[in-house]
Amino acid sequence: MANKPSVGIIGTINYDRIIGNGFLLEDLGGIMYNLLGIHYLSRGQIQLKPAANFGYDIKEKLSAYLEGKCNIDCSGLYELKTNNPCVELRDIGEKGKDENLKHRVSKLTWGKISHLLACDMILVNFISGYDVGLGTLMKLRDAYNGIIYMDIHSLVLGIDKDGRRFYRRPDNWKRYLGIPDIIQMNFKEAMTFFYPSQSFRRPTPSLIEALGTNLMSFEPKMAILSLGSKGAVLFYSENSTFKSHHAIPGLKKTRRGEATGCGDLLSAAFMVALLLGGKPQESLDYSVAVATEKFLRPGLAASSELSPFKRNNPNQPKNRH
Secondary structure: OOOOOEEEEEOOOOEEEEEEOOEEEEEEOOOHHHHHHHHHHOOOOOEEEEEEEEEHHHHHHHHHHHOOOOOEOHHHEEEEOOOOOEEEEEEOHHHOEEEEEEOOOOOEOHHHHHHHHHOOEEEEEOOOOOOEOHHHHHHHHHHOOOEEEEEOHHHHEEEOOOOEEEEOOOOOHHHHHOOOOEEEEEHHHHHHHHOHHHOOOOOOHHHHHHHHHHHHOOOOOEEEEEOHHHOEEEEEEEOOEEEEEEEOOOOOOOOOOOOOOHHHHHHHHHHHHHHOOOOHHHHHHHHHHHHHHHHOOOOHHHHHHOOOOOOOOOOOOOOOO
C-alpha cells in the first residue's frame, strides 16, 4: 500500500435519477465515478482517499460499492443526519440535460480535507458547485506541493428556488482558475467563463484555440477541454511553446448511449494513465477512449467493465495530431 501512488478526491456523492433514451436509471453518482473509475482502471494499483459528506439514506448502497476494495480509505467519508443530494437528469435533446437538485449537504471544511496533503495528486471535482469553499481551496493550494486536478463541472451552475440548475459565471472565477495544476472543463463551461454572452456557439477550431489560450493564461501545467462526441483537446506548454493535442473518439456520433459520468471517467482515466507512467498525449487518448466506452455503458456499475490502463498497449488508441 505504501508504494502505491495515491489520489485524494474532493467532491460530492449524488444519488442520480437519469431519464432519457427510453430508460430510467437510479444509482449513486458524482465522485463515485471517479472513485470506482480509478479503482477499476488501475486494477487497484492506486490508493484512494475520498473526502465527501453524504446523507444517511445512501449509507447501505455506498457500503455495498466500497466493500472489499482495500485500496480505498473511507475515513474521509462523513455521514450526516440529512438526506443525500438527489439529482434528476432528464434528456432534452440537442440542448443536453435538464438538471434538478433536491437536498444539499454542507461544504467540506479544512479539517475534513487536510488529511489529503500526503497524496501524490488531489482531484477537486465540483459535483454540486459548492462542494468546498474558495478559502479552503486557497488554503489547500498554499499547503500542498503535489498536483491539484480540478474538474469545473457544476462550478458554473447556479441553483434557482426550485432546485433547477442554470449556467452563470461564478464570483471570483479567476481565483478558482489560478489554483489547479491540471484543469478540466467542457466547451459550454469554458464559454461560460470566457465568453458568457456567446455560450450558445458551437466549437470551431479557432474558438477552441482561443479557449485554450485563455485557459493557459492562468498558468496550469495542462488544461483539458472536453468536446463530447468530438473527443477532447489537451493544452500544454513545452519549451515555452503553446501546444495542443486533439484526441478523437473511435465512435461516430450516436444517440445509443448516456453521457452521465463520462467527464468524471475522463478525469479518472487521465489521472490513472499519468500516475502509471503514461505521457500526457497518450493519457488523453486513453481517457477519451474510456469516456467513449462509458457512454455506451450507462450507469455507475458499468465502471467495472471499462478497459484498464496498460502502458504502451498497442491496442490503445494511437496519438492523432
